[in-house]
Amino acid sequence: MDDCLFCQIIAKAIPSTPVYEDAGFYAFLDIHPVNPGHTLVVPKEHSRHLSDATEETARELMSVTQKIARAICLALGSDDFNLEMNCGPTAGQVIPHLHMHVVPRLADDKLKHWPGKSYAEGAAEVVAEKIRASMK
DSSP states (O other): OTTOHHHHHHTTSSOOOEEEEOSSEEEEEOSSOSSTTOEEEEESSOOSSGGGSOHHHHHHHHHHHHHHHHHHHHHHTOSEEEEEOOOSGGGTOOSSSOOEEEEEEOTTSOOOOOOOOOOOTTHHHHHHHHHHHHTO
């Protein structure tokens, strides 16, 4: 897509700082990193987010992400990392092109996880049944 920022980055029409590229994927440093080494892993084939991607692209995305996460941790001396994927604007997705964030973590980086919530009595089973029914 010509108007997609990530498609333009993949086409080298917009500069980036690449860390990996193969026939199907391009990975580059985030310009607003959570921590140094924060990398975006982007399929070259455009899809809006995970729900729109092919199963093959989804599988390969995780494989490439694993390779990059290992390299980031080795290069930067981090044992841990977060993976983040925002799917749609309500979930915080800013660029409508499937991508995975790999964020190296350090013990003293002061990042916190989002707060969890509890289900009301019986609500978990109702939600689970709706999900199961949607997969039939």
